[in-house]
Amino acid sequence: MRFLHTSDWHLGRHLHGLSLHGAHQAFIDHLVEVARVERVDAVLIAGDLYDRAVPPPDAVGLWDQAQTRLVLEAETQVVVIAGNHDSPARLGVSSRLLERAGVHVRVGTGAVGTPVLFNDGTSKVACYPIPFLEPAAAMADWGIEDRSHAAALQAAMGRVRPDLAARSGYRSVVMAHAFVSGGQGCDTERDISVGGVQHVPGGVFGGVDYVALGHLHGRQRLADGLRYSGSPLAFSFSEATHVKSSYLVDLGPDGLGHVKEIPAPVPRRMARISGTVEELLNSPAFSEYEQCWVEATLTDAARPVSPHERLKHRFPYLLKLVIPSLTAEVGYRDLAVLDQMSPVEVALDFVTEVRGRPADVDEIALLNRAFDELRRVEATR
Incomplete structure (x- = not known):
């Protein structure tokens, strides 16, 4: 039987x-x-x-x-x-x-x-x-x-x-x-x-x-x-x-x-790969995964610009992009902490969390000018 x-x-x-x-x-x-x-x-x-x-x-x-x-x-x-x-x-x-x-x-x-x-x-x-x-x-x-x-x-x-x-x-x-x-x-x-x-x-x-x-x-x-x-x-x-x-x-x-x-028949191979955006885009070590369903984990020290769009050029079947938290000391703020922070401090905290590194001097100045302008417009209403 x-x-x-x-x-x-x-x-x-x-x-x-x-x-x-x-x-x-x-x-x-x-x-x-x-x-x-x-x-x-x-x-x-x-x-x-x-x-x-x-x-x-x-x-x-x-x-x-x-x-x-x-x-x-x-x-x-x-x-x-x-x-x-x-x-x-x-x-x-x-x-x-x-x-x-x-x-x-x-x-x-x-x-x-x-x-x-x-x-x-x-x-x-x-x-x-x-x-x-x-x-x-x-x-x-x-x-x-x-x-x-x-x-x-x-x-x-x-x-x-x-x-x-x-x-x-x-x-x-x-x-x-x-x-x-x-x-x-x-x-x-x-x-x-x-x-x-x-x-x-x-x-x-x-x-x-x-x-x-x-x-x-x-x-x-x-x-x-x-x-x-x-x-x-x-x-x-x-x-x-x-x-x-x-x-x-x-x-x-x-x-x-x-x-x-x-x-069973395999519709398409699956692959988990990791590296910096530049490594994933240029290294011949990843050539065998170009036609796979791909999960890519980024190891860049700072959050790269438009990584998904860039990686799709080499890996057209990219299905998942993992960008680990880049700064262990920055996390979600509770409401009590946020209430004690100025708008500029909240914005700077957000920049650090999203990008993985703090804003530089020019960016801090730009944010301060932007909030100054917002306060000026608000005061004239």
């Missing part, structure tokens, strides 16, 4: 204002082709199908296209769970009808413990989808007392294990959307902590042949049968070093077989 493990598509997401619709389309084309060529029995999407609870129309259109093509062109089934970015009510629309077409959408606590069954005559697999569980909902629906993600998933697995134990000869897959201890996050995953507690120990899933995890955007193996596929696209420069892919998972009568990484 063969499964393709993916997660965290985040349809509808932008990258620093840039639409990723075309990149998502390329990923869907790739996914359908892989599922068709590899004769995949089911594509597993472990949560965060959409980027937000109310997805834009073009994102809904991509999902409609993806599920239709996977079923009709690749002749495979699809199992998808709600993640913390998804709206269970919206994602679950028409789920009972979709089930009959081979698209199994699971949201909320109601169907936890009820598997999607696969049987190809040689292998039998029970796939248990566990959508993202808000601890408050698990407490209300299942009567658990501990308000944590670990307690919610332990309760969910308490519904999975009795069902699996009653299914003779079945191997097992669990899908979950959670932060499992030992996983490495990045800055694009929304915090799901409850009272500071969000991590779930991997032992919660003990006894399962393969756990298809979602939530963390970097592909990672916590154990042979416990893996994050990661997101198919990079959604920030914190993911610049990620290798995006899906996992092709083989399960046989004896359990977990081969797990293969299937690289």
Whole structure:
């Protein structure tokens, strides 16, 4: 039995204002082709199908296209769970009808413990989808007392294990959307902590042949049968070093077989570079990044003039410009301090903060003349 493990598509997401619709389309084309060529029995999407609870129309259109093509062109089934970015009510629309077409959408606590069954005559697999569980909902629906993600998933697995134990000869897959201890996050995953507690120990899933995890955007193996596929696209420069892919998972009568990484298409390389404006503009060391999506951090001692416009000439795909604070001793003033400063002092403080060095003698004189003129005009009104 063969499964393709993916997660965290985040349809509808932008990258620093840039639409990723075309990149998502390329990923869907790739996914359908892989599922068709590899004769995949089911594509597993472990949560965060959409980027937000109310997805834009073009994102809904991509999902409609993806599920239709996977079923009709690749002749495979699809199992998808709600993640913390998804709206269970919206994602679950028409789920009972979709089930009959081979698209199994699971949201909320109601169907936890009820598997999607696969049987190809040689292998039998029970796939248990566990959508993202808000601890408050698990407490209300299942009567658990501990308000944590670990307690919610332990309760969910308490519904999975009795069902699996009653299914003779079945191997097992669990899908979950959670932060499992030992996983490495990045800055694009929304915090799901409850009272500071969000991590779930991997032992919660003990006894399962393969756990298809979602939530963390970097592909990672916590154990042979416990893996994050990661997101198919990079959604920030914190993911610049990620290798995006899906996992092709083989399960046989004896359990977990081969797990293969299937690289995802890369719309454009991402790069983080740093240096002075002149270094970034002229050094041949940065030539390889000219066609990348770029985050540039400036190291100039003083704030340069029009750095973004200048750098765009060499790096047309510059998406983010970082200009660190250049003076540690200058910071935001509270209102009490500002009330005690003259207008010229406030203006000089602003110049230092923005430019990274104080105004010179000529600039101080110019500011004094400007404020003198303002006071003169104000007095004649």
